[in-house]
Amino acid sequence: MTANNLDYYRRRAEEEQAAAEQAGHPSIAQVHRDMARLYRDLLDSEAGRGSEGDNMVESMGGSVAEPGTAYG
Secondary structure (H helix, E strand, O other), X not given: OOHXXXXXXXXXXXXXXXXXXXXXXXXXXXXXXXXXHHHHHHHHHHHHHOOOOOOEEEEOOEEEEOOOOOOO
């Protein structure tokens, strides 16, 4: 994962947390909190892997291509 990807996931986690705090309904706030947690989990997993990543991230649904990379 590149530094740009890390910055993106960090920013998205912050945006999702802010959206949760402003949500008008508890269930919508929970969705935003869950998304923020998933972004933080991606960041935490990358911190544990160091720079050995191969432009792929393991998600709940399986491997997904990083933004800006070809998947194949």
